[in-house]
Amino acid sequence: MRRQAWRVAALVWLCLAGARWHGTLAQARDAFTVREVAPGVFVHFGRMLALDVPGHDDIANIGFIVGSKCVAVIDTGGSSSVGRALRAAIARRTRVPVCYVVNTHVHVDHVLGNIAFKPDRPRFVGHVRLAAAMLRSRAFFLRQYAGDLDQPPSADQLIAPDTPVERELELDLGDRRLRLRAWPIAHTDCDLTVLDEQSGTLWTGDLLFRERLPALDGSASGWLSVIGELGQWNVRRTVPGHGALTGDLGAALSAERRYLLALIDGVRAELERGASMQQAIQRVATAEEPNWLLWDSTHPRNVARLYQQMEWQSDPTN
Template identity: 45%
Template sequence: MIRRSAVLAVAVVLGATASRAETAALPVTEIASGIFVHNGVHEEASAANEDAIANVGFIIGDQAVAVIDPGGSFAEGSALRAAIRAQTDRPIRYVILTHVHPDHIFGAAAFRNDHPDFVGHAKLPGALAQRGDYYLRRLQNTLGEEASGTQIVPPTVLVSDTLDLDLGSRRLTLRAHGPAHTDNDLTIYDQKTRTLWLADLLFVDRIPVIDGSLLGWLKQLNELTTISADRAVPGHGPVSVSWPAAEEPEQRYLEAVAHDTRAAIKSGIGIANAYRQVANSERGKWLLFDEYHPRNVTASYKELEWE
């Protein structure tokens, strides 16, 4: 009996330890009063990083909390929720899904029991219907057991233009953008601290990924740079950067892709070989260049071929 009790006690301790490990708070940095951001790693998704490769975080108001991108898996979402609870017990009223890519939104299921509004671009449901199942299968294949609990959570509140959210003495302005990084990008502006959360409309250090429209992205950047902000939060890169200075390398890259792709098309270079000629001046300036630059050139070629 004593031995059995000891075994049970050890099991309870081990179970509690495992539970604590599963819900350990995600490391976050407070970049401005009440704004916390986790710095995603510059890697491809893997079981080791639980797809925690994007900058995600939350904003605390006097009455409620808004999550901005719940992370890339249920595991990351749970850790982000633990980070919130380490800071406040105020209700999590909103989970904002900035766009369809799984590294930003596949942690949403971790917040279901909080019964928040899940907020997304008006085109996000269509993008999830088209790609969600594929993204989920790919994540499960990549992460294995670390993908456990990850589910597709569609938005319950849609943004087609702008939407203001009140967290209590703190107003967030959400804006839906035209095709750029994707066709369903949202940005968030915190009026209290003049912080512009750009998600994947801004890449810093890591190469931008074109999954919407090259020309549209350049147009959106021109509009976004007119916003007066004390800081910006990129989807990938440091948790806080100066605005609008931080967008200059991204704009340079996108403009180089546009210019050189047009030149390749004019010269009769086919789509399969265009990446060898396009924006080579940018090589060495971006992380994961070889992984994503050829795809960017292919997407740009298809867009510009018939302009």
């Protein structure tokens, strides 16, 4: 009976703690902050959380760029409510209309807020492969992230691009031009970067992760070559998909490059010695662990994915 009483007490405590937690989150949402990192360039920095915990809809760096005639939104967050918070933040800063909503890739934390901008009737802009990628993810989003959509969740809340970028596209915001670049398969198969020439600000989407471990959903070797090319770019500041703003793009890319190289080399070595996927997960690139956040929720998936890709590549072993 005494044990029973403890259980009840624990339950009550957890209820209260849960309610407080919920309250804190609600406050965080009210205090949705954007930082003006350059004149007319506003960033809301996402939180370092896994994708399956409360607050997971606010983990990506999202924001907007203001021209004299148009605002371009760059990524919209992982829920309709984060999207609306971003829209409200824009309205507090400017009366210039939102003409463009740009998505840097298909992942849930970057696209689910699109629905919030539907009333603005913007052009939705993305990689030429983004629409297909969203179609592929539709069932997964509706099942796994239903709670992040407006209720009841429905497929028409998932807004795909109407303006595809095959390789490059310029958006004119009025006295301000954005240069969009669609990349070959890297982090995903639909990565897109946005460069604001006026301020020298590059938005990499998830081609650049800082602090948070990069998640591989495309091709590790493809990602490395994109990193190689981005590393040549001369920009004043970079807004990564996750993590802090940086003035040193090259250094930020080299940390990511180091991890991806360790991942590729590690998986190749494990395959060559006939190791199982579990053994690979335990051994590959473990020296990198201290350098990154959210290792446990991302690294095993990266290894599993790369292992499955590489085991069918042509190679000399057996």
